Amino acid sequence: MDFDLNEEQRMLAKTVADFCKQDSTVERFRKLRDADGDGWERRVWQQMGELGWLGVPFPERVGGFGGAFVDAALILEQFGRTLVPEPYLSCLVLGGYALLLGGSEEQQRRFLAPMVEGRSAVALGWAERRSRFDPSRVETSATRRGDGWHLEGEKIFVLDGHAADEVVVSARTDQGVGLFVVPGDAVDRQLLRLLDGRRGAHLRLDLDVGDDRRLSVQDGAEVLRRVLDYGAAATVAEGVGVAQSMLSRTVDYLGEREQFGVKIGSFQALQHRAVDMFVEVELLRSINMESIVRADEEGIERERAISAAKLQLADGGLQVARQAIQLHGGIGVTDEHDIGLFFKRMHVLATVGGDEAHHVARYAKRMD
Amino acid sequence: MDLTFSAEDEAFRQEVRGWISGAMPPEMRAKAAANHHFSMPEIMQWHKILYAKGWVAPHWPKEYGGAGFTATQQFIFAEELERAGAPGLSPFGLVMVGPLIQRFGTDAQKARFLPKILSGEEVWCQGYSEPNAGSDLASLTTKAEDQGDHFLVNGSKTWTTYAQYADWIFCLVRTSHEGKKQAGISFLLIDMKSEGVEVKPMLTLGGTPAFCDTFFTNVKVPKDNLLGPLHGGWNLAKALLGHERTLVGSVGIVERGLRVARRIAAAQVGPDGRPLAQDPLFRAKLARLEMRLRAHRMANYRAVAVQAKGHHPGPESSILKLVGSVLTQKADELAMELMGHDQLSWLNDAGAVPEFERWVPSQYCYDRATTIYAGSNEIQKNIIAKLILGLPKQ
Ligand SMILES: Cc1cc2nc3c(=O)[nH]c(=O)nc-3n(C[C@H](O)[C@H](O)[C@H](O)COP(=O)(O)OP(=O)(O)OC[C@H]3O[C@@H](n4cnc5c(N)ncnc54)[C@H](O)[C@@H]3O)c2cc1C
Numbered sequence: 015m016d017f018d019l020n021e022e023q024r025m026l027a028k029t030v031a032d033f034c035k036q037d038s039t040v041e042r043f044r045k046l047r048d049a050d051g052d053g054w055e056r057r058v059w060q061q062m063g064e065l066g067w068l069g070v071p072f073p074e075r076v077g078g079f080g081g082a083f084v085d086a087a088l089i090l091e092q093f094g095r096t097l098v099p100e101p102y103l104s105c106l107v108l109g110g111y112a113l114l115l116g117g118s119e120e121q122q123r124r125f126l127a128p129m130v131e132g133r134s135a136v137a138l139g140w141a142e143r144r145s146r147f148d149p150s151r152v153e154t155s156a157t158r159r160g161d162g163w164h165l166e167g168e169k170i171f172v173l174d175g176h177a178a179d180e181v182v183v184s185a186r187t188d189q190g191v192g193l194f195v196v197p198g199d200a201v202d203r204q205l206l207r208l209l210d211g212r213r214g215a216h217l218r219l220d221l222d223v224g225d226d227r228r229l230s231v232q233d234g235a236e237v238l239r240r241v242l243d244y245g246a247a248a249t250v251a252e253g254v255g256v257a258q259s260m261l262s263r264t265v266d267y268l269g270e271r272e273q274f275g276v277k278i279g280s281f282q283a284l285q286h287r288a289v290d291m292f293v294e295v296e297l298l299r300s301i302n303m304e305s306i307v308r309a310d311e312e313g314i315e316r317e318r319a320i321s322a323a324k325l326q327l328a329d330g331g332l333q334v335a336r337q338a339i340q341l342h343g344g345i346g347v348t349d350e351h352d353i354g355l356f357f358k359r360m361h362v363l364a365t366v367g368g369d370e371a372h373h374v375a376r377y378a379k380r381m382d
Numbered sequence: 383m384d385l386t387f388s389a390e391d392e393a394f395r396q397e398v399r400g401w402i403s404g405a406m407p408p409e410m411r412a413k414a415a416a417n418h419h420f421s422m423p424e425i426m427q428w429h430k431i432l433y434a435k436g437w438v439a440p441h442w443p444k445e446y447g448g449a450g451f452t453a454t455q456q457f458i459f460a461e462e463l464e465r466a467g468a469p470g471l472s473p474f475g476l477v478m479v480g481p482l483i484q485r486f487g488t489d490a491q492k493a494r495f496l497p498k499i500l501s502g503e504e505v506w507c508q509g510y511s512e513p514n515a516g517s518d519l520a521s522l523t524t525k526a527e528d529q530g531d532h533f534l535v536n537g538s539k540t541w542t543t544y545a546q547y548a549d550w551i552f553c554l555v556r557t558s559h560e561g562k563k564q565a566g567i568s569f570l571l572i573d574m575k576s577e578g579v580e581v582k583p584m585l586t587l588g589g590t591p592a593f594c595d596t597f598f599t600n601v602k603v604p605k606d607n608l609l610g611p612l613h614g615g616w617n618l619a620k621a622l623l624g625h626e627r628t629l630v631g632s633v634g635i636v637e638r639g640l641r642v643a644r645r646i647a648a649a650q651v652g653p654d655g656r657p658l659a660q661d662p663l664f665r666a667k668l669a670r671l672e673m674r675l676r677a678h679r680m681a682n683y684r685a686v687a688v689q690a691k692g693h694h695p696g697p698e699s700s701i702l703k704l705v706g707s708v709l710t711q712k713a714d715e716l717a718m719e720l721m722g723h724d725q726l727s728w729l730n731d732a733g734a735v736p737e738f739e740r741w742v743p744s745q746y747c748y749d750r751a752t753t754i755y756a757g758s759n760e761i762q763k764n765i766i767a768k769l770i771l772g773l774p775k776q
Binding site: 085136141143144146147148151170171187193206207208209210211214216272273274275281282283284336338340343344345346347348349350358361365368369370371372375 | 490511514515516517518520540541584585586587593650651652653655664669706711718720721722724725726727728729730733734743750751753754755758759760763765766776
């Protein structure tokens with residue numbers, strides 16, 4: 015076994031880390047959160063495209079580098095450390111893999127290639143009011159109309175759906191679940207503020223699209239399951255960065271804050287708590303490695319590894335987040351202090367791509 | 383041992399329940415039914431309705447205008463208010479400074495302050511914590527200098543809940559540097575309209591402006607506003623802590639949280655297409671919380687019974703704060719989990735999520751504070767270890 019990154023991966027992680035430190039600090043996220051706009055910047059998305067970060071896991075025919083999911087996960091982990099707001103998880107991973115696994119080569123060139131260049135962002139709308147975390151429970155309908163399709167229904171909490179140029183949505187046809195690419199501005203979008211200060215949209219679909227916008231894959235539900243596994247693995251990868259940041263900020267705080275004439279980090283009760291956090295972060299980091307490596311695999315071990323990683327995020331990761339607030343005392347409960355931003359992001363990551371109950375139930379079904 | 387309420391207590395419960403449902407204005411009832419957040423003006427509106435009925439201060443002796451309820455009746459009343467989803471009253475006047483003025487105040491102070499706390503004409507806030515004096519409250523540095531006929535106050539307080547709505551603030555201030563830190567602290571009542579008082583509201587993790595930084599620059603405070611003896615403020619503060627703890631341990635708050643969770647479970651569709659309330663996994667989670675709450679309720683009843691026999695709540699009331707705060711958080715966590723994707727929402731306009739769910743994420747975030755304020759749970763555990771278990775010092 016070898017858990018080390020190769021030279022190229024180390025370089026990539028370092029470049030991204032430098033970018034986060036210099037160009038996308040937590041302050042940047044906060045400013046964008048508090049401003050009116052989209053919550054992220056096209057300019058930076060394009061820059062990421064130019065740096066090649068939007069192509070790392072995708073094949074060369076769409077302008078990518080033919081790497082593996084691991085490379086995208088390395089980028090996300092760094093993004094988690096400073097809460098980079100660009101839609102990497104929501105669009106590049108969720109939208110991107112939907113196009114890659116569901117679209118014909120022609121459709122990939124048309125919809126995925128522009129995103130790889132940073133000229134476009136493609137979101138994914140699969141959740142519905144009654145779907146919970148099961149992507150095969152689709153009530154949105156797609157009926158034949160002329161040469162194309164009529165889509166009708168609602169998609170909820172489409173992450174970054176408010177600003178996406180295109181959205182891949184699932185809809186039930188008479189042959190099962192199909193995937194369709196709809197132009198963002200052609201649907202009725204209700205802008206949503208999300209718990210972590212990012213944005214999304216509910217989409218009300220009542221529109222016609224051409225047959226060329228139906229992704230070529232037959233079994234859309236199966237593709238969605240794979241895509242959501244990538245999404246789930248992506249939340250864990252980003253969560254490693256978030257958790258690590260919370261741990262190190264909290265350890266720093268314990269070493270600075272004084273009460274009763276001593277550093278509060280000298281209280282054994284708090285030292286043990288910090289150690290508990292450290293343990294959970296290390297477990298998260300470990301299972302994340304299995305999850306991101308297996309994300310590209312077929313079969314049951316992929317699902318098991320990703321679900322186990324999601325549990326570690328939802329359980330251990332949230333413990334880290336809650337303890338981080340607790341150990342900061344009153345200042346941890348202000349909106350002003352950054353620790354709360356990480357706490358909220360962790361909560362969102364724990365939920366997206368299936369919550370704890372969903373993944374435990376799935377694992378239980380796939381246990382020997 | 384008799385663990386039932388007496389027939390009179392049950393009759394009292396019915397009376398209170400009936401009155402509350404009639405007394406809440408329709409808009410307030412609608413908000414309570416939708417589990418919405420109450421603003422300070424709404425809280426004060428409810429305060430005045432309770433005042434008119436004579437029930438705003440169930441725990442105050444009758445001579446000061448209290449309802450004259452027994453300890454058991456107070457507990458039942460609190461449970462029924464939570465059950466109806468009524469706005470929680472501001473505790474600073476009614477629960478904190480009011481009882482202290484009754485115990486330590488001069489006749490003039492009682493006459494000046496108590497009636498207006500009762501009527502809601504004057505709103506209070508609590509100025510204890512400072513940027514560098516949180517858990518270690520005794521190290522506070524806001525100072526009050528004796529200037530003959532008045533004190534001159536300089537310094538700053540922080541995390542002052544709802545100071546922006548307050549007419550008065552009760553403060554712990556340093557009046558002496560001699561001896562132990564605790565021995566140089568006095569308890570001052572300060573008019574927020576005094577020159578030199580400045581309030582800067584801050585947003586909490588819940589997105590609401592629920593607390594403030596409060597600054598004092600050369601604020602003149604009349605000598606008459608000293609409560610209790612000079613340099614004797616620490617004892618007043620300690621007397622208050624018992625009250626604060628039972629308050630936070632309130633069973634009703636957890637009950638309300640559980641009710642919210644159950645309602646979400648009834649409305650959200652589970653993995654098999656049925657309501658989550660019928661899903662074995664989520665049913666078990668709800669059951670578990672209710673079971674923990676049952677034990678907590680009995681612990682509260684025990685504390686009430688001690689009080690009913692005329693004893694002051696001792697350090698054992700510390701466990702009520704510990705358990706109540708943690709269960710409050712657990713109820714929020716469960717409500718969030720039950721919401722599925724809706725838990726991602728943040729105070730959006732109507733229609734984004736069911737009305738009933740709208741405030742849950744904000745409450746979940748804000749309630750991380752329940753284990754921090756009113757003496758953090760770590761500090762509570764230190765107290766229990768020392769005073770109850772008698773463990774040796776570090
Ligand atoms: C929402 C909210 C509302 C509040 N409202 C008011 C108000 O109206 N008026 C007011 O005066 N104050 C108010 N407070 C302040 C509150 O009382 C303090 O936050 C609390 O006392 C903790 O102090 P601190 O924030 O300085 O944290 P710190 O004391 O710095 O504590 C940081 C961490 O260290 C831990 N710790 C500290 N000492 C020890 C120890 N000896 N052993 C083990 N662990 C320790 C704490 O438990 C905490 O986890 C409010 C706080 C909040 C969050």
